Amino acid sequence: xxxxxxxxxxxxxxxxxxxxxxxxxxxxxxxxxxxxxxxxxxxxxxxxxxxxxxxxxxxxxxxxxxxxxxxxxxxxxxxxxxxxxxxxxxxxxxxxxxxxxxxxxxxxxxxxxxxxxxxxxxxxxxxx
Numbered sequence: 001x002x003x004x005x006x007x008x009x010x011x012x013x014x015x016x017x018x019x020x021x022x023x024x025x026x027x028x029x030x031x032x033x034x035x036x037x038x039x040x041x042x043x044x045x046x047x048x049x050x051x052x053x054x055x056x057x058x059x060x061x062x063x064x065x066x067x068x069x070x071x072x073x074x075x076x077x078x079x080x081x082x083x084x085x086x087x088x089x090x091x092x093x094x095x096x097x098x099x100x101x102x103x104x105x106x107x108x109x110x111x112x113x114x115x116x117x118x119x120x121x122x123x124x125x126x127x128x
Contacts, residue, residue, distance in 0.1 A: 007062045007070060007126050015122055018115060019059035022108075026100045027052035033097070041097040047084060051100040051112075054080065058119065071123050078116035081105060085113065 008016045030049035038045060054077050061070035085104035088095045098107050105112025 007065050007067060007123065012062060012122055012126065015115075015119060016059060016062045018111070019055050019062060019119075022100070022111070022115070023052050023055035023059055025108075026055060029100075041095070044095055044097045044099045044102070047080075047099040047101065051077070051080060062119075067123060067126075070119070074116045074119035074123065077112075078120070081112045081116065 006012065026048055030045055030052055033041075033045040034049065054073055058070055058073035058077065060066075061073055081101040081104060084099060084101035088098070088102040095102050100108060101112055104110060105114075
């Protein structure tokens with residue numbers, strides 16, 4: 001049964017911090033890559049920027065207690081990391097540079113594939 005508590009309280013606070021860190025790190029990396037070497041791997045860099053935007057939306061939604069928005073963002077994140085992770089393994093030539101979600105987030109210690117699962121579990125557990 002869902003508990004009544006804030007999405008950003010307790011373990012949710014740790015989850016929120018991880019989302020903020022990922023939004024900043026993926027966003028900064030994407031901005032640099034798009035600005036300096038866009039022609040090298042435009043799709044990969046745009047995917048990283050999209051991932052950063054999803055992390056940011058999830059972070060803001062968790063912080064504000066916007067459960068439905070958080071849920072949508074985390075589902076998009078899960079679909080993205082599973083889809084891009086699978087494609088990057090099956091067609092590595094399409095990913096000359098890695099994205100946050102490439103190879104299921106291997107470059108980030110697999111946190112990108114674990115994070116949305118934890119997010120979904122937390123959102124499902126908390127009722128506002």
